[in-house]
Amino acid sequence: MSVKLVNITKVFTDHDNKLKEFTAVNNVNMEINEGEMVTLLGPSGCGKTTTLRIISGFENQTSGDVYIDDELVNTLPANKRNTSMVFQSYAIFPHLSVRQNIGFGLELKGFGKQRIADEVDKMMETMGLGPLGNRRPSQLSGGQQQRVALARAIVNKPRVLLFDEPLSNLDAKLREQMRIEIRRIQKQFNITSIYVTHDQIEAMTVSDRIVVMDKGVIQQMDTPFEIYSRPKNRFVADFIGRANFISAKALSVGETARISLNGRSYDFPSFNPDMKAGASCEIVIRPEGLVLGRTGDDAMLHGTITQAVYLGSTMEYEVAVEGMENPIQAISYNPVKEGFLQVGEQAAISFDVVSAH
Ligand code: ADP
Ligand code: MG
Structure with a gap:
């Protein structure tokens, strides 16, 4: 040492x-x-x-x-x-x-x-x-x-x-x-x-x-x-880059964590080991890990686009989701301007559990 x-x-x-x-x-x-x-x-x-x-x-x-x-x-x-x-x-x-x-x-x-x-x-x-x-x-x-x-x-x-x-x-x-x-x-x-x-x-x-x-x-x-x-806590997640926090519930914790979100359940491979089954938890997902679409009954969350900023190589979104205090932050890459979601439109939000924690 x-x-x-x-x-x-x-x-x-x-x-x-x-x-x-x-x-x-x-x-x-x-x-x-x-x-x-x-x-x-x-x-x-x-x-x-x-x-x-x-x-x-x-x-x-x-x-x-x-x-x-x-x-x-x-x-x-x-x-x-x-x-x-x-x-x-x-x-x-x-x-x-x-x-x-x-x-x-x-x-x-x-x-x-x-x-x-x-x-x-x-x-x-x-x-x-x-x-x-x-x-x-x-x-x-x-x-x-x-x-x-x-x-x-x-x-x-x-x-x-x-x-x-x-x-x-x-x-x-x-x-x-x-x-x-x-x-x-x-x-x-x-x-x-x-x-x-x-x-x-x-x-x-x-x-x-x-x-x-x-x-x-x-x-x-x-x-x-x-x-x-894999930030250990909210401070770390917030201080490094931008993070979305989504409230959810831990159903069981083992090899993966089974998490209930909006009435559906998902298996997360990455989670804090001190999380307890039955307790509420927060999912951390980075803006670039989210996928926005116009429709999607099987999407994880639904919301309304409240802000869309075109930055050339990316489009940066804020999406208001009912029941959530802060808007979800999302990024789309290589935006073709006309084809992209606009302010006021409904958005279906999904993500791969592999990119969440
Ligand atoms: P950082 O480098 O992370 O900005 P510091 O290590 O310089 O922080 O300071 C940590 C804290 O200790 C600060 O609140 C600072 O005001 C305080 N502090 C630093 N040096 C002294 C000192 N000589 N006397 C009293 N307080 C100090
Ligand atoms: Mg210093």
Whole structure:
């Protein structure tokens, strides 16, 4: 195990009112494997940065243990933990050239001139910074600056690379590009990495596994596929992508879950194992998993189209269904405009149980 957190809790005390306490990280447990890239994902204030700072040693946990490479590091100061952090504000030195920035840590370690030059050359090559060695940060684009920051972090061969929302300052297009690049570089160097973001697409793009957090508590830790298709609870389902929740009843739970919906029953292969027979439940189905039609006596639900937005490659629908508080969200692909359901029309809604949970 490369990084292990055991029962990590962080309680902040208010400066002015010492009685006022706030639990920012609440009994967090996780194990991150060597070479793995794990993302902490959750809304602002859920404790992502605090968790990262506890791993790096910039913050002390109130209780619990941090292990790096099976070494208990609770009392090891930040500069002895051999982690590197990449921030959104780059934190590269404005008065140093690209080369000097990348070589900075190696100089601190007392490496010889030739060795530093060689390692910096290699790193600049890998990062696509080849011709920019003598530039100052102010002469670089945002994406190039972020690449310098990443190169400077990696060249030190940290045991763990930590990213705190590194792409937040970049425009949308560059952000998409850099996500893929960060992932490529992380894999190439096989560096154990922990990546913090509030952006679910970013998390899906870069991660081997995602940790979804809310209010300091881990909600689910799983692969992107599991998180998206088998969310453990409503928070996870809602936070990752768009989700429809359809009330139903569990008839029996075994190899599959037999679920009653609108007077018919269906066998769902994917379900939470703690669901109880006889209890009410919710079916989670993504908009792209629904099929809309004009007729269909055997459809699962019926409703009225209340919104139809044509987006070129898709048509995005909202459908009001009697007895449901929120409209159903559905997507049709490759819409041929004239042929599609319009606002006010009746819609028959179905889905394959395989794509629901
Ligand atoms: P995130 O990175 O997920 O947005 P943070 O880990 O930065 O969240 O913060 C989690 C919570 O802890 C927030 O409510 C924040 O206000 C609080 N917090 C963070 N640092 C401190 C501090 N030094 N003193 C008091 N409260 C803090
Ligand atoms: Mg943060």
